Amino acid sequence: MPAFIIQRVLQAIVVMLVVALVAFSLFQYVGDPVQLMMGQFATPEDRIRLTHELGLDQPFWVQFYHFIVNAVHGQFGVSLRIGKPVSVLLAQRIPATLELSFCAALLALIVGIPAGVHAGLRPNSWLARTALSLSLLGVSLPTFLIGILLILVFAVELGWLPAFGRGEVVSLGWWSTGLLTRSGLRSLILPTITLGLFQLTLIMRLVRSEMLEVLRTDYIKFARARGLTDRAVNFGHALKNTLVPVITITGLQLGSIIAFSIITEQVFQWPGMGLLFIQAVSYVDIPVMAAYLCLIAIVFVTINLIVDLLYYVVDPRLRIDRPGSTGH
Amino acid sequence: MTQALLDVRHLRIEFPTRRGILTAVDDVSFEIAPGEVLGVVGESGAGKSLTGAAIIGLLEPPGHVAAGEILLDGVRIDRLSHDEMRRIRGRRIGAIFQDPLASLDPLYSIGHQLIETIRTHLPLSESAARARAIDLLQEVGIPAAARRIGHYPHQFSGGMRQRVVIALALAAQPRLIIADEPTTALDVSIQSQIITLLKRLCVDHGTAVMLITHDMGVIAETADRVAVMYAGRIVEIGPLSDVIRAPRHPYTIGLMGSIPSLVGDREHLVQIDGSMPRLTAIPAGCPFHPRCNRVFDRCRHERPGLIDAGASRAACWLYAAGDRT
Amino acid sequence: MANRLATALHQSWDSDLAYSFRHSPYAIVAAVVFLLCVGSAVFAPWVAPHNPFNLGLLDLSNSLKPPAWLPGGEAVFPLGTDDQGRDILSTILFGARISLLVGICAVLFSMALGVSLGLLAGYVGGKTDAFIMRVADVQLSFPAILIALLVDGVARALLPGEHDSMAFYVLVLSIGVSGWVQYARTVRGSTLVEKSKEYVQAARLFGIHPLAIMRRHVLPNVLGPVLVIATIHIATAIITEATLSFLGVGVPPTEPSLGTLIRIGNDFLFSGEWWVTLFPGVALVIMVLAINLLGDWLRDALNPRLRT
Numbered sequence: 001m002p003a004f005i006i007q008r009v010l011q012a013i014v015v016m017l018v019v020a021l022v023a024f025s026l027f028q029y030v031g032d033p034v035q036l037m038m039g040q041f042a043t044p045e046d047r048i049r050l051t052h053e054l055g056l057d058q059p060f061w062v063q064f065y066h067f068i069v070n071a072v073h074g075q076f077g078v079s080l081r082i083g084k085p086v087s088v089l090l091a092q093r094i095p096a097t098l099e100l101s102f103c104a105a106l107l108a109l110i111v112g113i114p115a116g117v118h119a120g121l122r123p124n125s126w127l128a129r130t131a132l133s134l135s136l137l138g139v140s141l142p143t144f145l146i147g148i149l150l151i152l153v154f155a156v157e158l159g160w161l162p163a164f165g166r167g168e169v170v171s172l173g174w175w176s177t178g179l180l181t182r183s184g185l186r187s188l189i190l191p192t193i194t195l196g197l198f199q200l201t202l203i204m205r206l207v208r209s210e211m212l213e214v215l216r217t218d219y220i221k222f223a224r225a226r227g228l229t230d231r232a233v234n235f236g237h238a239l240k241n242t243l244v245p246v247i248t249i250t251g252l253q254l255g256s257i258i259a260f261s262i263i264t265e266q267v268f269q270w271p272g273m274g275l276l277f278i279q280a281v282s283y284v285d286i287p288v289m290a291a292y293l294c295l296i297a298i299v300f301v302t303i304n305l306i307v308d309l310l311y312y313v314v315d316p317r318l319r320i321d322r323p324g325s326t327g328h
Numbered sequence: 329m330t331q332a333l334l335d336v337r338h339l340r341i342e343f344p345t346r347r348g349i350l351t352a353v354d355d356v357s358f359e360i361a362p363g364e365v366l367g368v369v370g371e372s373g374a375g376k377s378l379t380g381a382a383i384i385g386l387l388e389p390p391g392h393v394a395a396g397e398i399l400l401d402g403v404r405i406d407r408l409s410h411d412e413m414r415r416i417r418g419r420r421i422g423a424i425f426q427d428p429l430a431s432l433d434p435l436y437s438i439g440h441q442l443i444e445t446i447r448t449h450l451p452l453s454e455s456a457a458r459a460r461a462i463d464l465l466q467e468v469g470i471p472a473a474a475r476r477i478g479h480y481p482h483q484f485s486g487g488m489r490q491r492v493v494i495a496l497a498l499a500a501q502p503r504l505i506i507a508d509e510p511t512t513a514l515d516v517s518i519q520s521q522i523i524t525l526l527k528r529l530c531v532d533h534g535t536a537v538m539l540i541t542h543d544m545g546v547i548a549e550t551a552d553r554v555a556v557m558y559a560g561r562i563v564e565i566g567p568l569s570d571v572i573r574a575p576r577h578p579y580t581i582g583l584m585g586s587i588p589s590l591v592g593d594r595e596h597l598v599q600i601d602g603s604m605p606r607l608t609a610i611p612a613g614c615p616f617h618p619r620c621n622r623v624f625d626r627c628r629h630e631r632p633g634l635i636d637a638g639a640s641r642a643a644c645w646l647y648a649a650g651d652r653t
Numbered sequence: 654m655a656n657r658l659a660t661a662l663h664q665s666w667d668s669d670l671a672y673s674f675r676h677s678p679y680a681i682v683a684a685v686v687f688l689l690c691v692g693s694a695v696f697a698p699w700v701a702p703h704n705p706f707n708l709g710l711l712d713l714s715n716s717l718k719p720p721a722w723l724p725g726g727e728a729v730f731p732l733g734t735d736d737q738g739r740d741i742l743s744t745i746l747f748g749a750r751i752s753l754l755v756g757i758c759a760v761l762f763s764m765a766l767g768v769s770l771g772l773l774a775g776y777v778g779g780k781t782d783a784f785i786m787r788v789a790d791v792q793l794s795f796p797a798i799l800i801a802l803l804v805d806g807v808a809r810a811l812l813p814g815e816h817d818s819m820a821f822y823v824l825v826l827s828i829g830v831s832g833w834v835q836y837a838r839t840v841r842g843s844t845l846v847e848k849s850k851e852y853v854q855a856a857r858l859f860g861i862h863p864l865a866i867m868r869r870h871v872l873p874n875v876l877g878p879v880l881v882i883a884t885i886h887i888a889t890a891i892i893t894e895a896t897l898s899f900l901g902v903g904v905p906p907t908e909p910s911l912g913t914l915i916r917i918g919n920d921f922l923f924s925g926e927w928w929v930t931l932f933p934g935v936a937l938v939i940m941v942l943a944i945n946l947l948g949d950w951l952r953d954a955l956n957p958r959l960r961t
Contacts, residue, residue, distance in 0.1 A: 218427055267919075
């Protein structure tokens with residue numbers, strides 16, 4: 001078991017380093033690092049001093065090392081567009097993105113998994129067929145269009161829900177949450193649906209197809225041949241085997257929710273990291289881009305690691321050493 | 329004469345396809361007495377597995393039983409509700425399939441799967457069921473059963489897994505077991521162990537077996553009676569020694585002649601020209617007639633039923649009373 | 654010769670694939686819709702009622718007219734006009750053109766890249782294989798949109814000022830790079846399977862060049878799955894392009910794609926001119942839906958296990 005974990009952790013570190021390298025290259029070769037760190041109002045003396053401090057006259061790998069050290073401390077320089085330190089900006093915006101992503105993920109899982117299970121068990125029921133057709137539509141609708149349509153119907157025409165912003169937020173220490181106010185919750189609804197719909201349909205289709213595959217296996221046939229109850233066969237055996245591969249893919253999907261939040265935040269002008277990133281790309285605001293990249297990488301790598309570990313816990317084939325020797 | 333345990337009468341299994349209706353099993357009738365081992369032998373595609381699947385009610389759609397009856401202890405079981413059939417499965421009719429690794433759910437220990445099966449059919453407590461499971465494992469020859477009961481399928485070797493599968497099939501003490509190619513996926517050295525085990529258990533428990541296989545050697549070691557299937561029909565059925573030593577149907581004669589032998593003076597292996605017809609192109613009359621070296625006119629037009637020929641029965645006009653030309 | 658062609662056509666009409674197609678209403682409808690989309694997009698300059706990009710023809714007094722069936726609308730602008738007086742229907746036709754073009758080119762690029770890398774990884778094996786698969790794994794742990802955004806952003810940074818004219822190529826590159834992994838994995842899997850088959854080993858013994866082996870033996874066997882992936886990928890690519898354009902980092906408004914049109918129209922959502930954004934949106938959905946349906950049908954039709 002330890003070997004497995006160690007290997008995964010090492011892999012995670014390698015990925016982080018690669019991403020850091022990409023971000024660092026952005027800093028180095030695209031734009032002027034000194035300016036990026038100091039903003040546009042640096043005097044020539046400051047520039048020389050900083051150049052020496054930053055060690056820009058030093059070999060590549062030394063500079064890379066410094067970059068990593070800085071990154072670990074959250075030092076990514078100053079935003080070219082806004083003029084504030086990147087870390088401050090990010091810290092302000094993270095809660096908005098995380099809250100939205102979390103709600104969307106919850107929606108996708110709570111609706112997607114049961115729908116998929118049902119569609120797998122009863123593929124010919126009208127509910128399953130409808131869900132499948134709708135899911136095809138869901139996969140064909142780009143996220144931003146879903147957002148626009150929702151805004152059109154619920155905000156513009158019906159006027160029930162707000163079309164942009166987070167509503168009132170409550171500060172809990174460093175975090176700000178919209179979950180505790182009525183306007184905050186109302187503002188969450190449309191963006192959550194927008195962000196979660198795509199993932200929901202994906203999960204539903206995945207669970208359904210996995211379920212159908214599992215129901216065709218020999219061990220399900222043998223379970224039926226032993227006269228096990230439908231409940232035991234469908235939920236005890238089929239469902240559990242279905243969920244094992246679903247865990248991996250679902251985990252990765254949920255990670256991508258954070259990326260897709262970029263789009264949703266743009267549509268609803270949701271003050272999160274994604275919106276910041278898009279503005280940075282338009283403006284070619286390198287420090288923000290680099291910082292976002294590293295942050296996202298951490299999130300993804302962590303999610304992947306957790307998923308791997310979960311897999312390990314759930315599937316006994318990975319846990320115990322392969323036999324070969326035992327018994328014959 | 330004791331009533332037959334299993335009585336299959338004129339079973340027909342059809343598959344609707346876009347090319348029309350395919351008849352995969354056509355007018356198959358046989359009986360299995362309590363405690364008897366009936367070997368069902370034939371090439372791939374002859375309909376053996378489908379017959380077994382139909383008996384236990386696990387025929388996969390679009391295949392369905394189009395005609396005929398299946399009786400267990402004199403009671404029809406081919407038209408039961410889903411739940412009634414489920415209660416028969418495992419408790420009165422069990423099944424073993426070809427690939428032991430694929431037959432076991434990889435996520436549960438074999439103990440869990442055994443106890444689950446036992447408690448589904450028998451009103452035992454958890455600990456009683458567990459004790460019984462350990463007994464079963466010992467009976468099928470798993471060493472250190474009490475320790476290994478918590479192990480997972482992938483921790484067993486192929487032969488051990490098939491033993492576990494047999495234990496699972498016998499867990500609720502069914503009176504009939506349908507064994508579909510139980511040794512085909514195993515190493516040759518293990519095959520005879522498993523077959524011996526199966527035979528011994530069935531004698532001990534008085535369980536009848538429908539042993540489906542394409543391997544004549546397995547049949548020769550285990551069966552009491554043999555049914556030979558060809559193109560969805562039974563062409564010969566009779567006691568083991570008769571069918572093997574004195575086969576009647578030309579197809580069976582060819583089969584027996586094609587088995588290499590270490591003893592005796594067999595110099596040439598018999599080869600039957602051609603191959604078994606596809607289900608979409610079954611010849612009129614006797615389905616074997618295009619390949620038969622004793623064919624005559626009647627064979628081409630009329631399909632023979634099973635005709636008495638000594639101790640066994642053969643679907644061949646050669647044995648019809650009178651007319652031999 | 655004509656005889657052989659006729660026979661071939663007849664055989665393929667009779668084949669399993671064609672049978673499945675003829676009997677699936679979804680596939681037929683989807684194919685028809687798709688062909689209509691492609692046709693009208695390809696022939697947009699001739700089919701469109703107006704040329705929306707000829708600045709000389711635009712009349713601002715025509716701006717923001719509603720669709721023809723609403724009060725204030727005119728039949729000559731069936732779907733209304735945008736803020737510059739451009740006919741929506743025409744902009745949609747031209748926009749669909751760009752969207753399709755970017756989508757198809759990106760997929761071709763992705764396919765070429767992915768199939769080659771997959772063949773390489775599968776056939777050569779060893780360190781090359783390990784390296785390529787590692788890169789694939791890492792890239793796979795990031796969503797495609799992010800990769801596309803990143804490549805796009807870097808390209809912008811490297812080509813300041815020229816970005817608009819290069820937008821098309823940058824888009825194809827970024828979407829293409831973000832999608833190669835699925836092809837590579839499938840092709841690698843098939844290559845590994847084929848490589849171990851005896852006839853391939855025999856060919857190697859005879860000294861036949863690896864490239865020839867790959868081309869003649871491996872490639873035909875992977876075409877089916879690759880085709881399914883590609884079809885669905887076109888839909889994804891179009892959506893990705895639309896998304897990038899909507900975000901403002903895709904196709905510029907001078908030659909707008911459907912995504913750009915939606916972005917432009919979004920500004921008018923609150924003032925009640927919903928048609929500027931809705932109709933391009935509907936067009937996009939119809940196109941993508943048709944492609945997805947075709948892809949779904951293709952996947953089921955080519956799946957041997959689902960056959961009766």
